[in-house]
Amino acid sequence: MAEIYPIGGGKGGVGKSFITASLGVLLAKWGKKVVLIDLDLGAPNLHTLLGMKSPKIGLNSFLNKTVKNLESAAVPTMIPNLFLISSFHCYMEIANLFYAQKLKIIDAIKKLPFDYILLDLGPGTNFNTLDFFLTSKKGILICTPEPTSIENSFRFIKTVYFRKLKQMMKKNTFDSVFKDPSSDLNGSRINPPDIIETVLKYDPGKEAFLRNTLSEFKFKLIFNQFRNNVDATLGAQFENICNRHFYSIFQFLGNISYDSRIHDAIFSKILYIHKYPHTQSAADLKKIATQMMSKIPSASFAKDML
Amino acid sequence: MKKFDGLNYYEILKIPMTSSYFEIKRAYKDALSLYNEDSIVTYSLFSNEERDKIIEDIKNAFSTLTDDQRRAAYDRMLVDSGQVETSIPSREKQDSSSPLSSTHASVNENHLYSRVKDKLLTKDVKALSDEILLKERLSGDDLKKLRNAVGVKITEIQYITKISASVLKAIEENRFEELPPDTYLRSFLRSYAKVLQINPQKIIDGYLKTISLSKKTNDSDPK
Numbered sequence: 042m043a044e045i046y047p048i049g050g051g052k053g054g055v056g057k058s059f060i061t062a063s064l065g066v067l068l069a070k071w072g073k074k075v076v077l078i079d080l081d082l083g084a085p086n087l088h089t090l091l092g093m094k095s096p097k098i099g100l101n102s103f104l105n106k107t108v109k110n111l112e113s114a115a116v117p118t119m120i121p122n123l124f125l126i127s128s129f130h131c132y133m134e135i136a137n138l139f140y141a142q143k144l145k146i147i148d149a150i151k152k153l154p155f156d157y158i159l160l161d162l163g164p165g166t167n168f169n170t171l172d173f174f175l176t177s178k179k180g181i182l183i184c185t186p187e188p189t190s191i192e193n194s195f196r197f198i199k200t201v202y203f204r205k206l207k208q209m210m211k212k213n214t215f216d217s218v219f220k221d222p223s224s225d226l227n228g229s230r231i232n233p234p235d236i237i238e239t240v241l242k243y244d245p246g247k248e249a250f251l252r253n254t255l256s257e258f259k260f261k262l263i264f265n266q267f268r269n270n271v272d273a274t275l276g277a278q279f280e281n282i283c284n285r286h287f288y289s290i291f292q293f294l295g296n297i298s299y300d301s302r303i304h305d306a307i308f309s310k311i312l313y314i315h316k317y318p319h320t321q322s323a324a325d326l327k328k329i330a331t332q333m334m335s336k337i338p339s340a341s342f343a344k345d346m347l
Numbered sequence: 348m349k350k351f352d353g354l355n356y357y358e359i360l361k362i363p364m365t366s367s368y369f370e371i372k373r374a375y376k377d378a379l380s381l382y383n384e385d386s387i388v389t390y391s392l393f394s395n396e397e398r399d400k401i402i403e404d405i406k407n408a409f410s411t412l413t414d415d416q417r418r419a420a421y422d423r424m425l426v427d428s429g430q431v432e433t434s435i436p437s438r439e440k441q442d443s444s445s446p447l448s449s450t451h452a453s454v455n456e457n458h459l460y461s462r463v464k465d466k467l468l469t470k471d472v473k474a475l476s477d478e479i480l481l482k483e484r485l486s487g488d489d490l491k492k493l494r495n496a497v498g499v500k501i502t503e504i505q506y507i508t509k510i511s512a513s514v515l516k517a518i519e520e521n522r523f524e525e526l527p528p529d530t531y532l533r534s535f536l537r538s539y540a541k542v543l544q545i546n547p548q549k550i551i552d553g554y555l556k557t558i559s560l561s562k563k564t565n566d567s568d569p570k
Contacts, residue, residue: 192391199348238348278381278388281361286348286392 045177051193053164069123083136099127258289267296356408485553
């Protein structure tokens with residue numbers, strides 16, 4: 042069974058694509074068969090980070106059936122074992138994917154014969170991003186150690202919950218009040234935090250079901266662009282708060298140190314992790330990739346599960 | 348979003364029920380800094396009312412758990428209401444299993460003081476205490492030597508001074524990292540010295556000098 046890791050988080054520019062590419066390279070170098078899927082539809086650039094010009098085959102080939110399945114849409118990269126499914130050649134309006142196409146993609150992703158499948162998601166919280174994020178129960182949230190970014194991560198988690206809730210309501214009968222949960226809540230559209238509580242309040246019979254479903258998620262957190270002057274315990278605090286106040290399990294995977302050479306590498310279309318394997322940032326990325334490979338939860342993770 | 352509903356005071360502070368005063372205090376400080384309105388982790392997560400409620404809960408937890416009587420009553424309530432297993436009062440069990448409360452409940456302070464006084468007058472003990480007091484730096488070993496020479500048990504010091512045996516042992520065994528902050532340590536050393544009837548100031552100064560020296564050597568350790 043492939044391990045699927047959707048990589049998202051509220052804000053743009055926090056390094057989702059960079060981290061996706063770097064983790065992919067590391068896992069592939071360690072002998073795993075890895076595919077990266079660029080699901081930042083409408084603004085794909087994972088191929089550039091991997092030093093590729095414009096892959097001819099990609100998600101478009103799968104959608105217009107020029108290849109027989111999604112696996113055939115994966116093209117090799119300069120790193121052995123590492124493949125890319127690009128959305129570079131998709132038609133201009135791909136960002137507004139039809140619902141049926143989206144389901145088709147998600148369904149095909151789950152069947153891909155790889156060891157690791159990393160999904161590079163777009164910023165924000167539109168339905169496509171959320172649904173791709175919900176492809177697996179172990180989404181990775183990337184943020185920078187800044188108030189705005191952390192704030193957006195919370196919003197992202199809440200929106201994921203909200204989306205999951207709506208999916209569930211389609212399949213399960215909830216109290217009619219909640220056929221459209223947003224309608225009942227004052228200003229919930231701008232401020233989605235208490236959707237779960239509201240459901241629990243009006244339809245308490247569903248509480249256990251709801252909590253169980255949400256508790257199956259094991260989200261992972263990464264701080265990117267971490268500078269020395271930032272409180273080193275921030276990640277632990279973030280993990281602690283999420284585990285306490287949300288309904289799922291959160292694991293902080295680590296900080297990735299800021300390095301201006303990362304920008305330089307992106308500018309010159311060079312794979313940073315490949316070019317500078319001995320920097321602090323590379324070491325941080327390796328630590329995170331190791332944790333993704335180990336089936337044993339880290340110490341802090343186990344502690345919080347108690 | 349979950350708040351603190353349904354969590355007991357120990358869970359709110361994220362500490363085990365056997366926590367000592369210092370552990371509770373540290374957990375309290377951590378919780379306050381995590382939930383204060385300037386915390387970049389939580390500032391966006393709660394409304395002002397929610398935050399006020401959370402801070403209030405944290406403060407209640409701290410004030411209850413740091414008051415021995417209220418803590419005991421609270422622990423009993425947790426057990427009686429079935430919120431925790433009956434086996435929790437391992438903290439109390441610790442106390443009762445130590446020889447202190449049962450066998451030494453009858454430590455007679457006056458008797459002990461006169462006993463120590465007599466000992467200090469004997470030649471050997473006097474020589475030892477003079478030798479120790481002449482030292483510029485004092486270690487836990489010196490204190491232990493002196494205590495044994497005057498024939499006082501740790502549990503007796505614990506009984507009279509109300510300082511826990513584990514702290515007393517940490518002092519005597521030079522486990523500096525386990526010791527409380529200096530302000531408390533000074534007062535502990537003073538009480539300790541009083542039981543042994545030696546000059547408290549000498550003991551405090553000598554012992555603190557040893558600690559600061561060991562810190563310096565640790566800092567300059569290239570590792």
